[in-house]
Amino acid sequence: MRHDSILSTIGHTPLISLDRICGDRIPAKVYGKVESFNPGQSAKDRAALYMIEQAEKKGLIKPGATLIEATSGNTGFSIAMIAAVKGYKCILTLSDKAGPEKRALMTALGAKIVLCPKDAAPEHPDSYYSRAEELAATIPNSFYLRQNWNLDNSGAHYASTGPEILEDTDGKVTHYVCCAGTGGTLSGTARYLKEKKPDVTIVGVDAYGSVLKKYWQTGIFDTNEIFSWKVEGLGKTIIPDNVAFDLIDEFIKVGDRAAALRVRELATREGMLLGYSSGAALEAVFAIRKQLTKDDVVVVLFPDHGSRYLGKVFNDDWMKEQGYLTPTGEPATYSVKHLQRMYRVYKRMYGRKIKQRLKLTSE
Ligand SMILES: Cc1ncc(COP(=O)(O)O)c(C=O)c1O
Numbered sequence: 014m015r016h017d018s019i020l021s022t023i024g025h026t027p028l029i030s031l032d033r034i035c036g037d038r039i040p041a042k043v044y045g046k047v048e049s050f051n052p053g054q055s056a057k058d059r060a061a062l063y064m065i066e067q068a069e070k071k072g073l074i075k076p077g078a079t080l081i082e083a084t085s086g087n088t089g090f091s092i093a094m095i096a097a098v099k100g101y102k103c104i105l106t107l108s109d110k111a112g113p114e115k116r117a118l119m120t121a122l123g124a125k126i127v128l129c130p131k132d133a134a135p136e137h138p139d140s141y142y143s144r145a146e147e148l149a150a151t152i153p154n155s156f157y158l159r160q161n162w163n164l165d166n167s168g169a170h171y172a173s174t175g176p177e178i179l180e181d182t183d184g185k186v187t188h189y190v191c192c193a194g195t196g197g198t199l200s201g202t203a204r205y206l207k208e209k210k211p212d213v214t215i216v217g218v219d220a221y222g223s224v225l226k227k228y229w230q231t232g233i234f235d236t237n238e239i240f241s242w243k244v245e246g247l248g249k250t251i252i253p254d255n256v257a258f259d260l261i262d263e264f265i266k267v268g269d270r271a272a273a274l275r276v277r278e279l280a281t282r283e284g285m286l287l288g289y290s291s292g293a294a295l296e297a298v299f300a301i302r303k304q305l306t307k308d309d310v311v312v313v314l315f316p317d318h319g320s321r322y323l324g325k326v327f328n329d330d331w332m333k334e335q336g337y338l339t340p341t342g343e344p345a346t347y348s349v350k351h352l353q354r355m356y357r358v359y360k361r362m363y364g365r366k367i368k369q370r371l372k373l374t375s376e
């Protein structure tokens with residue numbers, strides 16, 4: 014197939030059956046919507062292209078402009094790619110949570126990077142949001158995409174991801190499971206699917222340490238919910254306009270360990286090398302499995318490719334440092350059985366020591 018530029022290869026990603034990993038454990042038919050097939054290897058290609066082209070149509074981006082964005086990495090890569098093709102400059106403010114692989118990918122495409130501390134609160138002048146605002150205010154002829162608040166982000170998925178899922182499942186999709194960060198991928202797709210099939214169940218995926226689920230449940234922005242977590246792109250410590258809370262039927266929080274183990278399983282059982290948040294999304298399918306029947310068709314969206322996480326979830330040393338693998342390389346599952354066994358081992362070890370100490374002091 015011939016293309017005018019790399020940009021027209023964005024979208025139309027495949028739906029791939031997950032029979033090997035889900036077949037005998039999930040009663041429904043489960044498909045992965047594999048967004049790593051986009052040229053920038055993530056779902057963010059769709060959002061970045063749509064936000065930029067809508068802004069061009071509105072006259073907000075002029076020739077020679079500088080595109081600015083605060084990003085966890087993937088949006089930055091997509092904007093850098095589009096800027097290269099369209100002849101714009103690109104400056105990205107990035108949380109230092111993003112690994113060195115992600116940073117190198119962006120600079121390779123000609124983007125400039127401003128690295129910001131991951132633990133700075135959004136309103137802090139050093140946060141990647143504040144730094145992006147500052148750059149947009151000081152650089153002439155610049156456009157700050159604001160993916161959290163720019164509704165063209167979710168518009169991209171309403172226009173493409175939603176229709177693709179409905180068509181590729183022959184209208185049979187019953188559940189859509191998707192990570193929430195800015196909310197664009199979740200909300201835009203959900204809005205399209207609910208319009209066409211009102212009984213479809215929308216399952217959002219959130220991180221422990223993020224404020225989104227609590228806000229969905231209570232309408233309260235609870236800062237007590239916030240602590241740092243590891244899955245890049247998943248969850249938020251702000252409430253983005255792109256999260257359409259009213260479209261979400263269920264919100265599942267997934268932990269860093271479970272997501273890491275699940276994405277490694279996707280690689281070894283399905284041959285799919287995908288990003289950390291893809292593990293979180295699939296873990297959410299496992300979390301809802303008791304609600305599913307054999308007639309259900311679940312589509313779980315996998316946001317990006319695993320090559321960006323070779324130093325993290327696909328690195329055994331990193332996994333052991335986090336305690337997600339045992340020192341001998343087994344998954345650290347912490348099942349009730351495992352905890353009971355550990356309790357017996359520790360009781361035996363320390364019980365003996367305590368008895369010895371009691372003996373010594375009494376002598
Ligand atoms: C790897 C990854 N997963 C999930 C998400 C969440 O997608 P969205 O921002 O559309 O909610 C992002 C967003 O940056 C991401 O980079």
